[in-house]
Amino acid sequence: MQFFSFVLSAGLCAAATIPRQAAAADGNACANPAKRVEWRTMTAEVQKQYIDAVKCLKTKPSGMGLNTTRYDDxxxxxxxxxxxxxxxxxFLPWHRLFVQVYEDSLRDCGYKGPMAYWDWTLDTADVTKAPVWDVETGFGGNGDPAIDPMKESSSKKCLVDGPLKGFEVAYTMNGYAPHCLARNWNSGIAFPGDMLADSYTKEVVDEVSAQKTYVDFRYKLEGGPHGAIHSAVGGDMSPATSPNDPIFFLHHAQIDRLWTQWQMEKPETRTTEFGGPKTQDKEPGEASAEDVMPYLGLVPDVKVKEILATGTERLCYTY
Ligand SMILES: [Cu+2]
Structure with missing residues (x-):
């Protein structure tokens, strides 16, 4: 598979008529890319503005004709x-645009500060103490301590303090099912403070970033640090409805940041490099940058190649 992918990505480079350079060196570069920042570097005032905008999305109608709110889209x-x-x-380009659309929605709700990411490598000494969980200046921490997920459904382990206390989300994987936002750190079973931190230390991330091909980089990043955070936070962050938890978007901005940094190490090749399994099928076929990514009306469907570089008119940001 790896060999095949290498051949394919080499073929793509040769076939491209005008290889897209790093956005900065490209005619498509935007003039003033917005700098995304780590959550803890924002002032308490801007942190509050960000969370206020998140809550504002729960007051706006769906942008795609659903009977639920903009947030629930x-x-x-x-x-x-x-x-x-x-x-x-x-996986990577799809979530890249998804985060950008979310940021655009926050701006429609009046947010003027920077888009934020959560660099969890800074917190691996004790992830439960990460600034993103602060009840004053963050997203609140674990769900209701009175709910023991070994005895009751972890879906009842809702936030009982912090700015997202009472945050109601509309969907589960089974469809429309309004419920309170739940977190179930460590799935309620591991030692307190663990949070699978060994899976997303700086050392682990360095090894992911040392991968030479998009195929290997995407595989290691998605299956390693990406998945570990979803599992460690638990509750609504675990199932496919994980965007129910606003921390999802800071986590995925970090995933996008690591991809962007990997691309910028060799922008002349890595801002066009793409490949790997096209589908989850047993015989998935090889993905192409010409593949169209579906968004179900959240935003028009778009070809992968439009989303491979950042700092462009379409994705006018940097880290
Ligand atoms: Cu996802």
Whole structure:
């Protein structure tokens, strides 16, 4: 598979008429890319503005004709496309645009600060103490301590403090089912403070970033640090409706940041490099940058190749 992918990506480079250079050196580069920042570097005031905008999305109508709110569009689309966008080549570009659309929605709700990411490598000494969980300046922490997920459904382990207390989300993987936002750190079973932190230390990320091909990089990043955070946070962050938890978007901005940094190490090749399994099928076929990514009306469907570089008119940001 790896050999095949290498041949394919080499073929793509040769076939491209005008190889897209790093966005900065490209005619398509945007003039003033917005800098995304780590959550803990924002002032408390801007952190509050960000979370206020998240809550504002719950007051706006769906942008795609659903009977639920703008916020709920994101988990709805993500869960309906679950098998199309995970453990496949398009995992990274699909989520890249998804985060951008979310950021655009926050701006429609009046947010003027930077888009934020959560660099969890900074917190692996004790992830439970990460600034993103602060009840004053973050997204609140674990769900209701009175709920023991060994005895009751972890879906009852809802946030009982912090700015997202009472945050109601509309969907589960079974469809429309309004419920309170739940977190179930460590799935309620591991040692307190563990949070699978060994899976997303700086050392682990360095090894992911040392991968030489998109195929290997995507595979290691998705199956390693990406998946570990979803599992460690638990509750609504675990199933395919994981965008129910607003921390999803800071996590995926970090995933996107690591991809962007990997691309910028060799922008002349890596901002066009793409490949790997096209589908989750047993014989998935080889993905192509010409593949169209579906968004179910959240935003018009788009070819992968439009989303491979950042700092463009379409994705006018940097890290
Ligand atoms: Cu996802």
């Amino acid at each position: 994101f988990p709805y689309v993500h869960t309906h496309l679950d098998n199309t966008i995970h453990t496949v080549a398009m």
